[in-house]
Amino acid sequence: MIIIRISALVAALLVFAGTAHAADYPQVRIETTAGAFTVRLDDERAPLSVANFLQYVEAGFYTDTIFHRVVTGFVIQGGGFNANLEPSEARPPIPNESGNGLTNRRMTIAMARTGEPHSADSQFYINLADNTGLDPKATRWGYAVFGEVISGQEVIDDIGNRATSPEGAFQNLPAAPVIIEQVTIEK
Secondary structure (H helix, E strand, O other), X not given: OHHHHHHHHHHHHHHHHHHHHHHOOOEEEEEEOOEEEEEEEOOOOOHHHHHHHHHHHHOOOOOOEEEEEXXXXXXXXXXXXXXXXXXXXXXXXXOOXXXXXXXXXXXXXXXXXXXXXXXXXXXEEEEOOXXXXXXXXXXXXXXXXXXXXXXXXXXXXXXXXXXXXXXXXXXXXXXXXXXXXXXXXXX
């Protein structure tokens, strides 16, 4: 009887500790010309990606960058170019954390990269749909999810449905720029 009560108490404490920790994850507010949204970052499962993203936020790196890639029903991508399509100078890339248990589902934020698995630096994307094809497989690296949008999903959907107009190397560039005006850490 005592063992059962202790086991139940330990189980309850573990559940409470898990949810209390999730509430302590860093949150970042991203204000754009299309509206604002907030992301909660999972620094437990993606510590390198979150630390990298927060360093860029704290440095003011994302201010006046644009969402340069909008693919309706797939992703919106930003964090690398200004409105003149000039690249922002990023820090060295970070190791890929795609095997962290987080998946590319609707409204998650992940590190954008080239075909090289360990090439993610400042650019990120937000999934407009469940894109589990971007998750790691036994034969290849995936794209590292490091958080999720917790408010302002309607802003993400609005950006994701914007008309695009190809310009040079930018095949999915919004016809009217969506500019990131400010990114701040909320907690």
